[in-house]
Amino acid sequence: MSPEEKSHCLITVSTAADILNAERLIFPGVGAFEQAMGVLSRKDFTEPLREYIQSGRPFLGICLGMQLLFEGSDENGGVEGLGIIPGRVTQFDTSLGLPVPHIGWNTLEQRRQARLLSQVGDRRVYFVHSFRATPSPENEDWVLATSHYGGDFISAVQKGEVNATQFHPEKSGAAGLDIIQSFLEPPREYIVPSANGKARGLAKRVIACLDVRANDAGDLVVTKGDQYDVRETDSEGREVRNLGAPVDLAGRYFIEGADEVTFLNITGFRDFPLGDLPMLEVLRRASEGVFVPLTVGGGIRGFTDADGRHHSALDVAAEYFRSGADKVSIGGDAVEAALEFLATGVKTGKTAIEQISWAYGAQAVVVSIDPRRVYVKDPADTARPTVHTARPGPAGERYCWWQCTVKGGREGRDIDAVELAKAVQELGAGEILLNCIDRDGRGDGFDLELVEAVSSAVTIPVIASSGAGAPQHFQEVFESTGAAAALAAGIFHRREVSIEAVKQHMSRSGIPTRTA
CATH class of the missing domain: 3.20.20.70 (Aldolase class I)
Known part of the structure; x- marks a missing residue:
């Protein structure tokens, strides 16, 4: 395989070597925190994943793939995570009268400009989760965007080449496809969200x-x-x-x-x-x-x-x-x-x-x-x-x-x-x-x-x-x-x-x- 062909090769990770040899890594996550960390451990993926993330190569975590980057989660009685981002993942507060899981199309409050969200503008993206990470002084330099559901939670992070979203870009229609494209290729321009945009928050x-x-x-x-x-x-x-x-x-x-x-x-x-x-x-x-x-x-x-x-x-x-x-x-x-x-x-x-x-x-x-x-x-x-x-x-x-x-x-x-x-x-x-x-x-x-x-x-x-x-x-x-x-x-x-x-x-x- 030529270098040009190799650069366009898409594979599903099956070994630790696949992680370490990747040029770009997308880590989607569906399921529970404990089961996910258990799979990483059984397959000896934990340390190679940390090594890849710290290497400065492009990384995109999705949903649970973002949550696992934190120090741990209260899900399943308390489980330790990869420890890349300060903070723990906790459950939404059901006493506020909002349905949990948080399911549907919510807006993003972009804290700063970054390549990942450069094409989103005011468009909503799709979330489906019961647990969330919250912004704090310790993880402030990671937080790219927040969303609101009974309080602000972290909806996207970015630091260097490490990117992750709580929402699912692959299920977020045209906006989500633009996010994936922005991760793969540098965008030509940045669409600034309107300060007086449409109603914020979770859509029906x-x-x-x-x-x-x-x-x-x-x-x-x-x-x-x-x-x-x-x-x-x-x-x-x-x-x-x-x-x-x-x-x-x-x-x-x-x-x-x-x-x-x-x-x-x-x-x-x-x-x-x-x-x-x-x-x-x-x-x-x-x-x-x-x-x-x-x-x-x-x-x-x-x-x-x-x-x-x-x-x-x-x-x-x-x-x-x-x-x-x-x-x-x-x-x-x-x-x-x-x-x-x-x-x-x-x-x-x-x-x-x-x-x-x-x-x-x-x-x-x-x-x-x-x-x-x-x-x-x-x-x-x-x-x-x-x-x-x-x-x-x-x-x-x-x-x-x-x-x-x-x-x-x-x-x-x-x-x-x-x-x-x-x-x-x-x-x-x-x-x-x-x-x-x-x-x-x-x-x-x-x-x-x-x-x-x-x-x-x-x-x-x-x-x-x-x-x-x-x-x-x-x-x-x-x-x-x-x-x-x-x-x-x-x-x-x-x-x-x-x-x-x-x-x-x-x-x-x-x-x-x-x-x-």
Whole structure:
């Protein structure tokens, strides 16, 4: 290999020698602090990594890759880090009433000019983390930028050729790609952030959801949820309703400004999740051109294959992560896990939520809750907590609670939505996708009472889903509830409402919004 060819060679580090021989090193990090330091230690990477960083060659750490540079972290009960930057990494303060993990698009307060952030300007970048480092006199010369979430935390560091970000540039759209390009090549100019820029802080997220299943020809298509009729009669017979190819739609939504894209695999390959090669390929192809977070749900559970070999939920999730997913969504299995936990009060460590959260962090685990309204005339008629509803039941009932369901809404379980949300948070979930079977497809707005009941009961972010039909519905859910994000599907697929129209309406209403 010629020197010119070698200078453009990109390899994945597999040995200590790879680190020491690198000309540039990018250290992305996903997961928990303790597990990451354990991997570095077992592979004898710790000292070579310190040696490389101190050598003056270009280095870029991302998310956990930044946190590991500090002296230590309070995560996992307290773990020592690489000790490059003074200070410890601590958890966000949930007593402030802000959802944790800190998930979404936040602004950067640049403390000084540096090559890494030279092209960002006022654009937001994507964060997903529960722990953060804070600025102090001891690390002042390292801090390149801070962000605000219940207080200032360090969002980027730079000293010499050592660069690192708490956010994910690879998931931060065009702004993130500019950051990576600035690390690789000197920029021609520096874009100065406006002193009177747009609203600062964490934006409310707009998420595009794609229900994916195989059609009669075996191709994966975007359709409707499996609790509904996904077939329609045409001149050639009954076929699966096809609203588009998943990779193409995901690419369209990225261009149109979606803050995240969620794939819900309603075929699910439920008997053999690791055989779900078509969906894995969708993730691989989508991640090549979609630079915002990707979530996938359907079949994320442990199973035993035809040869009698057991595969844990962590094995299944790991394959999706390797294929390009940033988060996995767990549905029915989360309900069963919560019921067992509430009955015994014991965390076994064997549930999908616990396994994946332990290895990848709570921010990688989304629990999808599918409740339906149960009306009662009087709160005394049920042992469940009820709300006085502004939407009376069919017989004029003025009270209701929300029963959780499984199997696409076909079966109910003896647990309400608020109780389930609290339980899965305790088990390690980092986010809740809150659907509402009663409202899905109706287009008359989110169930604000449900969203507020759940979001006010937990300290993790809640995504409102089901019922969006117009831009004002997004405004309503953000102004009336504690939702951190809102999700829609059909109205985007059918171009009844555009993501751009939703965001423009939110911005005019004073709701913090990310623009591309």
